[in-house]
Amino acid sequence: MTIKREFEAVAHKEGKWWEIHIHELDQVTQARKATDVEEMAADLAAAVTGLDPDEVKVNVTFRAPSDVMQRWAQARDDIEKGQELSQRGAAESRAIITELSGSFNGTEIARMLGVSTQRISQLKAKKA
Template sequence: MATDLVAVMEQVPIEEVLVQIEFELPGSLGEEIKRARQEAQAAEQAQRNAAEKVRRVVTHLLGSGLSKQDAARILGVSPQRISQLVKSG
């Protein structure tokens, strides 16, 4: 219902509306929950950053003439993972 209301009030297609409901608890438990959410978001961002760095390293390793197998050994991943990283980059 909230999505419909926002779409009507803002005169935008319903597909463009995203409604997120967050519960906030008062006191120290609420603060603990807030910090946990912030840390989880920071961890997700760090994971995305690390993945991007690994993709760049793979590109450099392969660009320097190493094989996918050699790059996999250097990075401690499977050759299949190297192929996935190349495709996603």
């Protein structure tokens, strides 16, 4: 059979059960396991619309508790900021090495900056 109707649903944990809300139908059902959520949502949509379960598709979004989602968003933001800072630091390190290379050799630069001569060679070789 082909899909005749498509719905969006949101599932979140309430105690031991997943509560599934299909907003367009203003209907709620439950599932014990996350793996059963989509099937239960499709069964609900089919029952309310009078269609066969194979004729409906329900796209389910799983929601964590809001405090967890806020922490998750902050963690993702922190990682992105850290990556940006790391890239900026690496670019500035290369610029410093390039600048010093005009007046000093690799061994002298390494001793002044407290890194190995191998690290100086790596930084010289890397492009931004």
